Amino acid sequence: MKQSALFTISAPSGAGKTSLxxxxxxxxxxxxTVSVSHATRPMRPGEVDGRDYHFVSIEEFERMVEAGEFxxxxxxxxxxxxxxxxxxxxxxxxxxxxxxxxxxxxxRQVKQQIPETIAVFxxxxxREELRRRLTGxxxxxESVIERRMADADREMAHYRDAEYLVINDIFDDALFDLECIxxxxxxxxxxxxxxxxxxxxxxxxx
Numbered sequence: 001m002k003q004s005a006l007f008t009i010s011a012p013s014g015a016g017k018t019s020l021x022x023x024x025x026x027x028x029x030x031x032x033t034v035s036v037s038h039a040t041r042p043m044r045p046g047e048v049d050g051r052d053y054h055f056v057s058i059e060e061f062e063r064m065v066e067a068g069e070f071x072x073x074x075x076x077x078x079x080x081x082x083x084x085x086x087x088x089x090x091x092x093x094x095x096x097x098x099x100x101x102x103x104x105x106x107x108r109q110v111k112q113q114i115p116e117t118i119a120v121f122x123x124x125x126x127r128e129e130l131r132r133r134l135t136g137x138x139x140x141x142e143s144v145i146e147r148r149m150a151d152a153d154r155e156m157a158h159y160r161d162a163e164y165l166v167i168n169d170i171f172d173d174a175l176f177d178l179e180c181i182x183x184x185x186x187x188x189x190x191x192x193x194x195x196x197x198x199x200x201x202x203x204x205x206x
Contacts, residue, residue: 072109
């Protein structure tokens with residue numbers, strides 16, 4: 001087992017996944033990082049290539065698929081999104097835990113290729129609260145809200161795929177739970193043995 005670990009974090013829209021991951025990165029920048037995905041959609045105002053996504057052409061993306069360079073990928077509407085295997089491996093070799101913020105389907109693909117991946121699923125405290133959060137954005141009409149709720153129901157059914165479940169009711173509590181999961185994995189015996197190899201080598205056999 002490597003010193004670093006690979007995490008997938010999944011959640012339905014409105015559960016607060018992105019906010020939690022951002023806050024975790026701000027609190028533990030030396031311990032955790034994220035892998036930047038590849039995307040074929042056009043860059044939006046304010047986005048930076050290599051920070052928000054690695055923006056590539058459809059032809060380049062399809063070449064990468066053919067070459068088996070993605071841990072997972074999906075087509076969303078007319079655009080492709082994917083996670084580079086090489087990028088993840090390079091980040092893991094740096095010694096920090098790596099987070100993939102992806103949907104349950106992507107998380108399942110990653111788990112199939114890297115079985116030791118640790119899956120985390122984030123849920124809202126209730127369907128009613130999820131609806132309130134989606135409505136509170138003020139950007140969608142009722143028909144869109146209903147569609148998002150239906151999508152959320154399908155997504156939430158896959159929480160059972162994860163090793164860890166975080167309920168995002170009170171944000172600070174959910175962030176603490178997520179920190180505990182990540183830091184707890186740092187303390188796994190196998191990782192500590194690698195991290196403190198000199199100490200371990202000095203301890204006599206039982």
